[in-house]
Amino acid sequence: MVVTKAEIARICISAFGEHFMIRIGVGQTQPNFGDKVWNMEQTRQLLQAADHESVDVVVLPELLNSGYVFRSKNEATGLSEEIPAGPFSKLLQASSKKGRLIVSGICQKQGNLVYNSAAAFANGALLAVYQKLHLFDHESEWFTPGGKEPPVVEFHGYRFGIMVCFDWAFPEVARILALKSAQVILHPANLVLPYCQEAMRTRSIENRVFTATANRTGLERDVQFSGMSQVTSPKGEVLLRRGVTDQGLFWVDIEPRDSDNKMITARNHVLKDRRPETYTLLTRPS
Amino acid sequence: MVVTKAEIARICISAFGEHFMIRIGVGQTQPNFGDKVWNMEQTRQLLQAADHESVDVVVLPELLNSGYVFRSKNEATGLSEEIPAGPFSKLLQASSKKGRLIVSGICQKQGNLVYNSAAAFANGALLAVYQKLHLFDHESEWFTPGGKEPPVVEFHGYRFGIMVCFDWAFPEVARILALKSAQVILHPANLVLPYCQEAMRTRSIENRVFTATANRTGLERDVQFSGMSQVTSPKGEVLLRRGVTDQGLFWVDIEPRDSDNKMITARNHVLKDRRPETYTLLTRPS
Numbered sequence: 243m244v245v246t247k248a249e250i251a252r253i254c255i256s257a258f259g260e261h262f263m264i265r266i267g268v269g270q271t272q273p274n275f276g277d278k279v280w281n282m283e284q285t286r287q288l289l290q291a292a293d294h295e296s297v298d299v300v301v302l303p304e305l306l307n308s309g310y311v312f313r314s315k316n317e318a319t320g321l322s323e324e325i326p327a328g329p330f331s332k333l334l335q336a337s338s339k340k341g342r343l344i345v346s347g348i349c350q351k352q353g354n355l356v357y358n359s360a361a362a363f364a365n366g367a368l369l370a371v372y373q374k375l376h377l378f379d380h381e382s383e384w385f386t387p388g389g390k391e392p393p394v395v396e397f398h399g400y401r402f403g404i405m406v407c408f409d410w411a412f413p414e415v416a417r418i419l420a421l422k423s424a425q426v427i428l429h430p431a432n433l434v435l436p437y438c439q440e441a442m443r444t445r446s447i448e449n450r451v452f453t454a455t456a457n458r459t460g461l462e463r464d465v466q467f468s469g470m471s472q473v474t475s476p477k478g479e480v481l482l483r484r485g486v487t488d489q490g491l492f493w494v495d496i497e498p499r500d501s502d503n504k505m506i507t508a509r510n511h512v513l514k515d516r517r518p519e520t521y522t523l524l525t526r527p528s
Numbered sequence: 529m530v531v532t533k534a535e536i537a538r539i540c541i542s543a544f545g546e547h548f549m550i551r552i553g554v555g556q557t558q559p560n561f562g563d564k565v566w567n568m569e570q571t572r573q574l575l576q577a578a579d580h581e582s583v584d585v586v587v588l589p590e591l592l593n594s595g596y597v598f599r600s601k602n603e604a605t606g607l608s609e610e611i612p613a614g615p616f617s618k619l620l621q622a623s624s625k626k627g628r629l630i631v632s633g634i635c636q637k638q639g640n641l642v643y644n645s646a647a648a649f650a651n652g653a654l655l656a657v658y659q660k661l662h663l664f665d666h667e668s669e670w671f672t673p674g675g676k677e678p679p680v681v682e683f684h685g686y687r688f689g690i691m692v693c694f695d696w697a698f699p700e701v702a703r704i705l706a707l708k709s710a711q712v713i714l715h716p717a718n719l720v721l722p723y724c725q726e727a728m729r730t731r732s733i734e735n736r737v738f739t740a741t742a743n744r745t746g747l748e749r750d751v752q753f754s755g756m757s758q759v760t761s762p763k764g765e766v767l768l769r770r771g772v773t774d775q776g777l778f779w780v781d782i783e784p785r786d787s788d789n790k791m792i793t794a795r796n797h798v799l800k801d802r803r804p805e806t807y808t809l810l811t812r813p814s
Contacts, residue, residue, distance in 0.1 A: 375803045379793045391806050411734055411792060413699035414807045421809045435792070437733050437764060444730040447723050448697055478723060506697065506721070507665045516814050517661045520677050521700045523707045524810045528802050 267493035272460030275309030304347030420449035553779035558746030561595030590633030706735035
């Protein structure tokens with residue numbers, strides 16, 4: 243049995259009522275487009291690294307089972323799988339039994355539709371599936387957009403919000419996760435634009451949350467991905483940021499409850515100071 | 529008669545239907561706390577610089593008539609003035625007759641209440657008063673918060689949104705201004721936290737708008753202000769950024785209609801791609 247830090251923390255919290263650090267890891271890797279077996283093997287190696295390094299929360303890139311640059315809906319359908327019935331989901335689910343939360347992007351089949359999704363597994367159970375709300379560039383040709391608010395899952399008493407890649411460009415998403423009491427935003431990504439990494443610092447500051455972006459790397463069918471996976475703190479500090487081409491599972495220890503302090507000054511609470519009665523335009527149909 | 533570039537543009541647009549640049553200037557200065565006469569004189573010099581440099585749109589810092597670091601509500605009341613009846617407002621109004629849009633922070637008296645406001649004058653008329661929605665730190669001890677959505681004003685066919693200082697930390701404000709078709713966000717400020725300048729780049733990118741932040745400088749009653757007034761483009765480029773202690777009116781020429789292109793990729797419109805039906809939490813009372 244592998245005893246993770248989260249497990250020890252849980253035991254200690256019940257014993258002493260104290261708080262402990264969570265080791266959070268972002269996987270940065272390069273899927274091989276369409277090669278399901280190779281992508282599984284690569285993911286297995288990242289999860290083995292999580293075992294060796296006692297990583298409690300693992301965030302993996304978007305569409306890790308398939309690759310990204312589809313050329314037809316048929317291609318996307320052929321590379322999709324059901325959650326949690328598919329083999330990639332089963333791999334994550336099995337690894338999550340080691341007292342671990344895993345959030346990964348998955349090319350998801352649901353009936354006749356294909357979604358760009360993120361699934362969350364912990365302790366052997368599927369906690370949530372988030373179907374990406376804001377589809378990027380050609381994605382709307384392959385995927386059906388999600389229609390539901392992004393979810394927050396609990397793990398060892400901590401609260402983790404989930405968003406996918408281009409959701410970064412919509413401040414509404416991180417804000418909703420913070421309003422749902424997420425302490426850490428887990429963010430599988432396949433980024434190509436140069437803006438997200440800095441924008442996530444702003445998302446951290448304006449919501450006083452941690453963010454963990456797991457981005458892929460490499461060139462795929464002429465599309466270059468930007469790597470630079472990172473973890474930011476509620477003050478917008480970059481706790482970890484990797485290079486463009488690095489590959490592996492990179493981790494840092496955080497105390498998620500640091501994000502419960504929403505005071506950006508001694509008198510300003512970033513959520514309670516909102517003036518929602520003046521924000522009615524934000525929910526008007528576009 | 530001073531003929532500004534905006535005026536020439538207006539004449540040419542009616543003649544040729546073409547678009548022209550707008551020269552936008554941010555005033556960075558250090559008020560002298562409580563010295564209304566000195567603050568007027570300093571502002572007069574900034575407006576003279578606008579004459580000499582043919583600046584079409586002038587943005588001035590927050591609370592420019594009074595200074596910032598009040599110690600009592602009485603002090604704030606004593607340094608406030610009615611808009612547009614007060615002498616500071618009259619100075620701005622007069623300068624705006626030269627075919628200019630001026631947006632400045634003003635410590636505003638309205639009945640028995642005092643507001644941290646921004647007023648917009650153009651062509652001798654008061655176009656809008658915005659009363660700051662999100663009060664910073666001790667401000668709630670002196671000021672009544674505003675209760676209305678931030679405004680957008682028209683000037684020579686262009687649309688300018690107005691927000692004040694700490695509104696930067698609430699992505700809702702810039703988003704609302706963009707949804708109201710603001711092309712440029714004018715942003716009087718008295719900044720002390722280190723986050724705003726980078727956050728405004730994110731505001732630009734996520735809304736594809738220009739932003740112009742006029743920040744004060746200097747030390748006042750032990751509070752250090754951060755200067756670094758700036759103008760950003762719809763792509764988040766920093767078109768102008770000054771130092772911490774620079775003083776003067778600093779300008780750059782922009783084409784506000786560049787912000788009408790809301791496509792962050794060939795297929796993604798930063799406003800139309802929003803999913804407001806999933807954003808209902810954003811307007812729930814806090």
